[in-house]
Amino acid sequence: ETGVTQTPRHLVMGMTNKKSLKCEQHLGHNAMYWYKQSAKKPLELMFVYSLEERVENNSVPSRFSPECPNSSHLFLHLHTLQPEDSALYLCASSQGAGGYEQYFGPGTRLTVT
């Protein structure tokens, strides 16, 4: 596979569930990102990892927990979410974390019931 892949593409979960989103990049990049995209809002940056170290956390609630085991994989662990967390969650990667062009995955459409 090439580019940035995300699984699952769609996820429906209850507020008491625990689930994880997975992202994998095949571009040899060193930085990875999680974004949240809600209707009528700009893309919201959630987390940034550079060389597997978290470099930015934009005041995201603790019910979202990222994990970056290596430079090719990124996870977003979800637990006790709220209905307002329903959104498209996008993963992206770039050569580095310093303003380089970003390459996005197709996203996971999350619905919290």
Added chain:
Amino acid sequence: TQLLEQSPQFLSIQEGENLTVYCNSSSVFSSLQWYRQEPGEGPVLLVTVVTGGEVKKLKRLTFQFGDARKDSSLHITAAQPGDTGLYLCAGVGTGNQFYFGTGTSLTVIP
């Protein structure tokens, strides 16, 4: 926060028409990128502009970076249904942080 406002927010035009989308800010950016996002997919990078006043062309798409590097425009000539999507600008600002615009949703009617 370095806010990027895009206009118009929504645009619906007939095939063959021309259109311009704007991306404006009061802040200076070291570079600016344009992305297109189709329904159910992630944004795809179209172009990066770096120099104030720079103009780049990608087939029927023309991108311009403002002289002061605070704004940008995207002009599409003879729009086609395949141009339908959400157009996002993104500026690289202070500390090399990315700031995404509010988006323009374009629909081209056959």
